[in-house]
Amino acid sequence: MNDPNFSILITTKNRLNDLTFTLGKIKPLLAMNEVSCVVFDDGSTDGTYEYVKENFPAIQLQRNAVSKGYIFCRNKMLNETKADFAISLDDDAHFLTENPLEIICHHFKKNPNCGLLALRIFWGLEEPKKSSTAEKSEQVQGFVGCAHVWRMEAWRTLPNYPEWFVFYGEENFASFQLYKKNWEIHYLPEVLVHHRVDVKARKNEGDYALRLRRSLRSGWYLFFLFYPIQTIPKKLAYSLWIQIKFKVFKGDFKALQAIVLALLDLVWNAPKIIKNSNRLTQKEYETYNELAEAKIYWQPEN
Template identity: 55%
Template sequence: MQYKFTIVIPTKNRLEDLKVTLEKLSFLFEQKDVHFLICDDGSTDGTFEYITTNFPKIEIFSNKVSKGIHYTRNQLMARVKSPYAINIDDDIHFITQNPTSLIEEYFNLNPNCAIIGFRIFWNKLPPSAIETNDVPYRMKSFGAGASVWRMSAWNSIPNYPEWFVFYGEEDFASYHLFLNKWEIHYLPTILTHHRVDIKSRKKHKDYVSRSRKSLRAGWYLYFLFYPVKMIPKKLVYSIWMQLKSKVFKGDLKAFIAINLALFDLVWSFPKIVKNSKRLTQSEYDLYNQLPAAKIYWQPENKVFLSTQEHN
């Protein structure tokens, strides 16, 4: 059967989250033009066995040893045979109940659109209201875990950079898409729920590791894509803001992360030189005129939201 949409889900040791996501997406199981594809990145919690046993219609494959999110996303996309690949992380689900028809209609009306980014609500609890005044628009980048690719656009640019390991893949792709005259759009009519408590992440034991990978990904992107004369200023400013906003306020873990990220930058310089695709100054200026990626959404009626959260 020729599918029109493929739901691609990367996962690692989050079986309980994945169960919720699949339950919430079950309405899409009935659509004959939708294929589900999951990559288990070396889980040790029985994810592969559970999916194989309980969801025989889902295609699942596994990395015997964890390879990282960028490798996993690349492997998923390499297996997509449909015109569109809907990327949903294992802790995200659709609230909108007719996403595929909205996706197809929007792509048909916007032939230069490579990626549609969805409206994303971040919270353990569902939103108190789903209406929005947001309208579609073109933006710089997107959220990889709540978006959809036009596969012809994906196939026109390099894969996600696996040597980044974590973070940065969206902006890496967005620069390449921009240079190839593709566009990224925000489509607020499609609402997703990201079931996480973003404020609690700083308390997690992987805070230093996440900060290190986030910083170095941003710095890698400077050296890969920015005009040369822009790089020193951007790098110094980035480090200064980390010191000012975190280290000087007593966050010693942030200081460790900065130094580790600087080491990674030096260590990865040969890869940066090999993979650089620098924008001209005029291209850089045009790119930066685009609105930033719309990653976080909150219901407009915040008073109503705070009331509902206590019910």
């Protein structure tokens, strides 16, 4: 592959301050000839579109006058890009590693069966005091939405992210589809990304119950879409028991509401599940479970 092209894809909605910070941090990358950037404004009312248009004229801007959802935007950007590699980056995330594109490109060239790279991610409002790691690259089951890189050749062999998932679980959906197509997902710890989020504070936010509902139902959708039928009852029962034991029995009645509504969502979307199922064979399922789990939260070593 000669002179591969990269596209940085960012979806945003009413988070101008976060987006501005991120664009400032990745500005050196945007100046490279082989790099393009798309910002998709999903119905913002805080002046995002106008600000980016005026201050970052080289960025390709897209806009929904009325929000159509995060997944809609991601599908559209991925389906339209002509790049060899597409970097999906949240509006509140940026690279800490210098020369990340060189590292990413080298890994893809070295591993032609790698369809997607999951990057090392530090979650927190402040940058980590240490950034080095002893971790090595390895094949994993899945990836995190806030910072990953698609080999576009792989993306084009897959169905789109399911918009009916709404927010959670679409990466897991893609992970199973990659696996079924014999593409590998690799964790690449050489590239560190700072995701500027206070994870612990999320439970106290007003949308806690909604987030839990969407998280639970997406996991259950995935059971019925991809798991061998004989494994589903046990997996579903265990998932329910864990939520009840560690949340409801401890007085978290917002969680009880989320569980009930997630079960209703599961029933409501049964036709879509049946239509889109791509079930693993028992052997595929066993091999998949031998892979390392997705690397979501990285913490500096002592």
